[in-house]
Amino acid sequence: MSPLTARNPNESEEARTSAAAAAGAGALFTEIDHVAVAVRDLGAAIDYYRDTFGALVEHREELDGDGVEEALLAVAESYIQLVTPTRDDSVVARFLERRGEGLHHVAYRVDDCAAALQAVKDQGGRVLDEVPRAGSRGTTVAFVHPAGAFGTLIELVQE
Numbered sequence: 001m002s003p004l005t006a007r008n009p010n011e012s013e014e015a016r017t018s019a020a021a022a023a024g025a026g027a028l029f030t031e032i033d034h035v036a037v038a039v040r041d042l043g044a045a046i047d048y049y050r051d052t053f054g055a056l057v058e059h060r061e062e063l064d065g066d067g068v069e070e071a072l073l074a075v076a077e078s079y080i081q082l083v084t085p086t087r088d089d090s091v092v093a094r095f096l097e098r099r100g101e102g103l104h105h106v107a108y109r110v111d112d113c114a115a116a117l118q119a120v121k122d123q124g125g126r127v128l129d130e131v132p133r134a135g136s137r138g139t140t141v142a143f144v145h146p147a148g149a150f151g152t153l154i155e156l157v158q159e
Contacts, residue, residue: 028116033107033157034072034079038092040101042084046071055080061136068092070136081107105143107155116156117142125149132158 039045049055055073062069067090072079083104085093095104110116113132120127126145135141135157144154 028110028119028156029108030111031109032078033109033155033159034081035106036081036083036104036155038095038099038101038104039082039084040096042069042071042082045082045084046073049073049080049082059137062086063136065134066090066092072137105153105155107141107157110156110158113140113142113156113158116158117144120144120156132156 037045046057050057055075057071058074058079059072060070064086067085067087068083069086070084071082073082083092085096087093092104117127117129117132126148128143128145129141132140132142135155138159140158142156144156146153
C-alpha cells in the first residue's frame with residue numbers, strides 16, 4: 001500500500017476499497033479555480049498584487065446578489081480572487097468585521113457542480129447552498145460549510 005493512497009496507515013484493504021467505492025469513480029475536483037482573499041480596499045489590494053508580484057486583473061465584476069465586488073488575478077490556470085463587500089450585510093463584510101483581511105475560501109473546479117454538491121451531501125457534509133447557483137464570469141457555484149471541511153470554506157465551481 002502506498003502512503004499516498006492510505007487514508008489511515010492502519011486501515012485495511014477492505015476499508016480502503018469500500019471508501020473508494022463510496023467516493024465514486026474518481027476525484028470530483030479537477031483543479032484549483034481560485035483562492036479568495038477578503039480585502040477592505042479593492043483598489044489598494046489590486047495595486048499591491050500588481051506592483052509586488054506583477055499580477056494583473058483578468059476579470060472584474062460586481063455580484064449584487066452576494067454584495068461583493070471581485071477582481072480575478074490570473075496565476076497560471078487559476079486565480080487569486082480579491083473580494084470586497086459592497087454592502088454592510090454581505091457575508092464578506094461580516095467576515096472582515098470578525099476576522100479582518102485575509103484568506104476567505106478556496107475554490108475548486110468540478111465538472112458538474114450539482115453532482116459534486118450532492119456527493120458532499122451524500123457523505124453527510126454540511127453545505128451553504130442546497131442547490132448550485134450562478135457565480136461570476138458565467139460559472140455555476142455552490143459552497144461547502146467550513147464546519148464540515150476542517151475549517152475551510154470550500155467553493156465548488158463549474159465553468
